[in-house]
Amino acid sequence: MDNLDLRKAGLKVTLPRVKILQQLETAVERHMSAEDIYKALMESGEDVGLATVYRVLTQFEQAGIVMRHNFEGGSAVFELADEGHHDHMVCLDTGTVLEFLDPEIERRQKIIAEEHGYDLVEHSLVLYVRPKKQ
Amino acid sequence: MDNLDLRKAGLKVTLPRVKILQQLETAVERHMSAEDIYKALMESGEDVGLATVYRVLTQFEQAGIVMRHNFEGGSAVFELADEGHHDHMVCLDTGTVLEFLDPEIERRQKIIAEEHGYDLVEHSLVLYVRPKKQ
DNA sequence: ATGAATGCAAAAACTTTGCATGACG
DNA sequence: CGTCATGCAAAGTTTTTGCATTCAT
Numbered sequence: 114m115d116n117l118d119l120r121k122a123g124l125k126v127t128l129p130r131v132k133i134l135q136q137l138e139t140a141v142e143r144h145m146s147a148e149d150i151y152k153a154l155m156e157s158g159e160d161v162g163l164a165t166v167y168r169v170l171t172q173f174e175q176a177g178i179v180m181r182h183n184f185e186g187g188s189a190v191f192e193l194a195d196e197g198h199h200d201h202m203v204c205l206d207t208g209t210v211l212e213f214l215d216p217e218i219e220r221r222q223k224i225i226a227e228e229h230g231y232d233l234v235e236h237s238l239v240l241y242v243r244p245k246k247q
Numbered sequence: 248m249d250n251l252d253l254r255k256a257g258l259k260v261t262l263p264r265v266k267i268l269q270q271l272e273t274a275v276e277r278h279m280s281a282e283d284i285y286k287a288l289m290e291s292g293e294d295v296g297l298a299t300v301y302r303v304l305t306q307f308e309q310a311g312i313v314m315r316h317n318f319e320g321g322s323a324v325f326e327l328a329d330e331g332h333h334d335h336m337v338c339l340d341t342g343t344v345l346e347f348l349d350p351e352i353e354r355r356q357k358i359i360a361e362e363h364g365y366d367l368v369e370h371s372l373v374l375y376v377r378p379k380k381q
Numbered sequence: 382a383t384g385a386a387t388g389c390a391a392a393a394a395c396t397t398t399g400c401a402t403g404a405c406g
Numbered sequence: 407c408g409t410c411a412t413g414c415a416a417a418g419t420t421t422t423t424g425c426a427t428t429c430a431t
Contacts, residue, residue, distance in 0.1 A: 124410095124411095125404085125405055125406075125409095125410065125411070126405075126406095127404070127405070127410090127411060127412080128404085128412095129411080129412070130411090146395095147395085147396080148395085160413090161412085161413090162412065162413045162414070163396095163413095164396085164397075164398085164412085164413070164414075164415090165411080165412055165413070167395090167396060167397070168397085168398095168411085168412085169411095171396095171397090183317055183319070185317065185371075187394060187395065188394085188395060188396090189395085189396090202359070202360065202363060202365065204365065205368055211363055213359055213363070215355050215359055217351065217355050218352050218355050218356070221349050221351050221352050222352070222374055225336070225347055225349055225374065226336065226374050226376045227379065229336060229345055229347070229376075230378065230379050231336065231338065231374075231376035231377060231378060231379055232376060232377050232378075232379050232380065233374055233375075233376055234339055234375045234376055234377055235375045236372070236373060236374045236375060237319075237371065237372070237373045237375075238370070238371070238372045238373075239370060239371045239372075240356055240359065240360050240365075240367055240370045241367075241368045241369045241370060241371075242360045242363075242365035242366060242367055242368055243365060243366050243368055244364065244365060244366075245361065245364050245365055245366050246366065258385095258386095259385065259386070259429085259430055259431080260430075260431095261385090261386060261387080261429070261430070262387095262429090263386080263387070264386090280420095281420085281421080282420085294388090295387085295388090296387065296388045296389070297388095297421095298387085298388070298389075298390090298421085298422075298423085299386080299387055299388070301420090301421060301422070302386085302387085302422085302423095303386095305421095305422090321419065321420065322419085322420060322421090323420085323421090
């Protein structure tokens, strides 16, 4: 995921775009809101406008470089689309986001859509969880 | 789902609350946004404020009378919580919302959460589909 | 009568857009 | 150099909140 990917997407290699990409690559938390990225860049001394972060993330999404998710709670979160498809598990206590993929669930989804006369285009599955009690 | 349910939830039986409940019960489309409900009431000659619709829906949600869903696209949709749990299938062409329940998917979700050391609290599964081609 | 609920308008939260300036190729 | 991208501020959307008034019990 580097400057070449930007060019391939027809996007000029500008400082804000490179910095946002780097942020998503190096951040501890893979899943960040526009605001998260904006703040992180500000703290690193990078001077990027919030509007630019939103614009760039939207372009990245269209180019298939990032994925946008609407978990519960105000804002959308973005993650690098460098892995294959997966679903998410969000801890209600800590906000931690875990990724998982279950072939059986994937399979059933496709079957269910077809049983109803549809083709499955995409899906959104989020498990909201809490640390196991004992 | 009647006035008794409101009382049981500790909510006074007011005209706006009754009308909103009726709207959700009688509307053709079970899944409505606050704006949808507001407009429908206006067209029926009921004079309810949009803020009240939001307030009442939030109270209904807390009381377990309705469920709130965040499908793609701006606004949240609400449905009466008079059936058991189910997931949703949204047609990208028509906006139609279908409900389904797959015991196997439900089972797998719980297992996956536990395998990661969590208890499953709730989940959100939405299939985005299109009418089958042939 | 009194506490809760409503309507309105204002604000809040998140995201997008218009436009003049600046940077990339 | 021309064009695309940026920053800022303003506007758009959806939802929430403050407050005076009205309503339910």
